[in-house]
Amino acid sequence: MESCEMKKVLILGAGTMGLQIGVLCGASGFEVTIFDAFPEALNRAEARVGKLAHRLADHNRFAREKVAGALQRIRFSSDPEDAGKDADFINESVPEDPRIKAEVFARFHKICPEHTIFTTNTSTLIPSMIAEATGRPDRFLALHFHDCETTNVVDIMPHPGTSEAALEAVRGFCTAINHFPIELKKEQPGYVFNTMLSEWMGAALSLASKGVASVEDIDRAWMGIFRSRFGPFGIMDSIGLETVYKVTAYWAGRKNDPRGQKNAAFLKEYVDRGDLGKKTGKGFYSYPEPEYLSKEFLKGIY
Amino acid sequence: MESCEMKKVLILGAGTMGLQIGVLCGASGFEVTIFDAFPEALNRAEARVGKLAHRLADHNRFAREKVAGALQRIRFSSDPEDAGKDADFINESVPEDPRIKAEVFARFHKICPEHTIFTTNTSTLIPSMIAEATGRPDRFLALHFHDCETTNVVDIMPHPGTSEAALEAVRGFCTAINHFPIELKKEQPGYVFNTMLSEWMGAALSLASKGVASVEDIDRAWMGIFRSRFGPFGIMDSIGLETVYKVTAYWAGRKNDPRGQKNAAFLKEYVDRGDLGKKTGKGFYSYPEPEYLSKEFLKGIY
Numbered sequence: 001m002e003s004c005e006m007k008k009v010l011i012l013g014a015g016t017m018g019l020q021i022g023v024l025c026g027a028s029g030f031e032v033t034i035f036d037a038f039p040e041a042l043n044r045a046e047a048r049v050g051k052l053a054h055r056l057a058d059h060n061r062f063a064r065e066k067v068a069g070a071l072q073r074i075r076f077s078s079d080p081e082d083a084g085k086d087a088d089f090i091n092e093s094v095p096e097d098p099r100i101k102a103e104v105f106a107r108f109h110k111i112c113p114e115h116t117i118f119t120t121n122t123s124t125l126i127p128s129m130i131a132e133a134t135g136r137p138d139r140f141l142a143l144h145f146h147d148c149e150t151t152n153v154v155d156i157m158p159h160p161g162t163s164e165a166a167l168e169a170v171r172g173f174c175t176a177i178n179h180f181p182i183e184l185k186k187e188q189p190g191y192v193f194n195t196m197l198s199e200w201m202g203a204a205l206s207l208a209s210k211g212v213a214s215v216e217d218i219d220r221a222w223m224g225i226f227r228s229r230f231g232p233f234g235i236m237d238s239i240g241l242e243t244v245y246k247v248t249a250y251w252a253g254r255k256n257d258p259r260g261q262k263n264a265a266f267l268k269e270y271v272d273r274g275d276l277g278k279k280t281g282k283g284f285y286s287y288p289e290p291e292y293l294s295k296e297f298l299k300g301i302y
Numbered sequence: 303m304e305s306c307e308m309k310k311v312l313i314l315g316a317g318t319m320g321l322q323i324g325v326l327c328g329a330s331g332f333e334v335t336i337f338d339a340f341p342e343a344l345n346r347a348e349a350r351v352g353k354l355a356h357r358l359a360d361h362n363r364f365a366r367e368k369v370a371g372a373l374q375r376i377r378f379s380s381d382p383e384d385a386g387k388d389a390d391f392i393n394e395s396v397p398e399d400p401r402i403k404a405e406v407f408a409r410f411h412k413i414c415p416e417h418t419i420f421t422t423n424t425s426t427l428i429p430s431m432i433a434e435a436t437g438r439p440d441r442f443l444a445l446h447f448h449d450c451e452t453t454n455v456v457d458i459m460p461h462p463g464t465s466e467a468a469l470e471a472v473r474g475f476c477t478a479i480n481h482f483p484i485e486l487k488k489e490q491p492g493y494v495f496n497t498m499l500s501e502w503m504g505a506a507l508s509l510a511s512k513g514v515a516s517v518e519d520i521d522r523a524w525m526g527i528f529r530s531r532f533g534p535f536g537i538m539d540s541i542g543l544e545t546v547y548k549v550t551a552y553w554a555g556r557k558n559d560p561r562g563q564k565n566a567a568f569l570k571e572y573v574d575r576g577d578l579g580k581k582t583g584k585g586f587y588s589y590p591e592p593e594y595l596s597k598e599f600l601k602g603i604y
Contacts (some may be wrong), residue, residue: 060604120505144526153526155604172487180602182523186416193523196534199505203498210489221484221495225448232498300482301455302362 004021004175005032006088006117012104013093014045014076016052017121020148021091023053026070027062028177034076035083036125042076062178072114073096084111089173091143101125117169119143123194124250126187128159138163139219144191145179155191157184170195187279197235198251201244202234206259209266216285219292233284234292241270241284263280307332308390308419311500314406315395316347316378322418322450323393325355328372329364330479336378337385344378351376355399361451364480386413391475393445395423403427411437419430419471421445425496426552428489430461430567438487440465445472446493447481457493459486499537500553503546508561511568517586522595526603535586536594539579543572 007030014036022032034044034049043135045211047285053071057064077083083224084090090112094104105118114117117139120127133138142157158167174181182192183261190198204218213221219231234246245267252260270276277283313324317337328334338344347566355373359366359468386392392414396406407420414420420442422429433439444459456476460469460575476483484494506520515523515554521533537547549571556564572578572585579585581594587593 114519151527152602153523155523180526182515182519183512186512187513188509188512191523192509192515193527194519195507195509196520197522200498202504203501205499207490207494210488210490211483211485212488213494217484218494218498221455221457222314222498224482226494246604301453 004262006086006176007170007219008033008037008086008230010083010087010090010108010112011093012036012090013095013106014041015093016103017145017148018054018091019045019049019052019095020094021048021121021145022074023056023070024061024148024177024179026073027053027066029069030073030176033087034074036076037078038077038082039078041079045074053073061148061152062205081111084108084116085113086115087112089117089119089169090117090122094123096124098125098129102130105130105140106136113292115139117166117173119170121145123191126159126189127157127162128187131159131161135162137161141170142191144243146193152179153182153193153260154179155184157187157191159187176295196200198247199230201236202260202263203249205248205263205266208233216291216297220298220301223292224298230294235289237283237287238289239276239277240266240279241277245271257299308471308478310335310388310390312337312385312389312392312397312408312414313412314338314392315397316343318394319447320393320395321347321351321354322386323357323423323447324376325351325358325372326363326450326481328341328375329355329358329368331371332375332478334376335385335389337377337382338378338380341380344380356482358451363450363454363476378448382409383413386410386418387415389418391419391421391471393421393423398424398426400427400431404432407432407436407442411498417441419475421472423447426491426549428461428491430489431460431465433461433463437583438461441468443468443472444493445475446494447454448516454481454493456481456483457486457495458483459489459493461489465473500549503534503538504550504562504565507565507568509533511564518593518599522600525594526600533594537594539585539587540594541591542581543569543577543579547573 009025009030009032011018011034014034022034026032026060035063050071053067057067079221094100118134121144122142127140127142131140134140138161141162144155146153157168205211207218208215209237215233219233221233222228248260248267274280278287281287291297310330311327311334313336316336324334325334353368359369376533396402407430422444423446424444429442429444433442436442440463443464446457448455458472490497499558509515509520510517517535521535524530524533543556550562550565550569554566577581577584580589583589593599
């Protein structure tokens, strides 16, 4: 906390990402408010947040002793006035629709203090799409988290109108929550990691959807040649096939890309069957012991 | 050798790949002829083959005791008649030009026995482009090696006219040289691994060439989030930036792709300076101790 003057963090959206980020902030000593416009979403969040905090500790994101303090410092609110009036810092994880995000920020702009920094955790949009609508473009930028259980890498992505002071405040916030920022010098949908990830997964999906090779052989080629613990289809199962499908279909539609559309159709068969990956016990592989983690999988490759 | 009826292997082209494959075949008990039309290329090859064989043994591709036998079983020839008249199996690594490859195969078709299987080690072409020109399309397919020092994964890629018998012979050959085949069900330029690799590298190059993030931050994002020992720029330094440049420029031209052209221009600056990667001591990183392998590189990421 020493490196950060901000004390009160407001998380917009009580989904899994919002809760994880809220817990991380609580564990780092911030006072955290988690806001959601839907009281039933808040009720679900309150019921889940303890388990999520313990899972983050299980994954060594912070010491087990910090769980209780983190939970004590988190409160829930569905009242924008109450949630926003003394926030120093906002991170937003509401649905991935620029109109919704713009409306939410415009609303909190009227409520929040002048100094409050607004950040979006968007995965697919870029800040300049909604910067003006936030009412405070100079104090607005993207701060994007990955799966908080597995990594502390975050992306910082300003738009051309973001002030140096706001950028510096976000850097300080990252230090305070013990996260490592990859700072983008230009806006890029998908940031750095996700840009590479999605092209890599897209290439793998295209090989499978065209029938060039089996899912297993595609993973085997990557794992065998690079001595990697996983290949693209194992990773997709971990991300969740519904998420991969949605992102694939979104970009295929936006870019009018036939290859992406074919990949989306390939994924949709799994999604329609309810084979969503690791979390449902079945996706490209069957869990909890997927074939790609067995000794047999790379037998003969050395 | 038990699983393979073929005894005599002819390698066309005495470059690094051809020599490595020849040594692997020799170490597995095949009688090997390495052919090159240029006597000076053969002289260079004869001078290099011993060192190459020891390097393969250093990398545990076969037991050290097999080096001497492998070298004894290899002969060099620049006489097509002499090289081809009793070959059972050909693997071709001549320059990556379909006209040259077609001419070479047509010539050896007239010399070789009826039963000889013809395979191409092409990286970028597909067999159907030259199948008819070989004179024996049914006994022709691609058998593509990766860096023989680091992996025993190979790609088998038939074209629609390849016979099942030829395919089966190539499978037996892979078993005989202790290699693991990824068998493609359809033709695909770049096969399986290289298709994914080139899209992954292309995404990384595009981020750097557009100025979105630094080479180091792009590698750091991939390595930090995936706990990988390397990122795309570290890998490109290992492949060699001239090779990456040539392949990038080739596909950018063929597909008339502005992003690929920008990536090629970005790589060309390194190539023009002579910074070709690991082998010249400098590329994206400096060798023998590149920054990405230092402890500092991922400091703060956990």
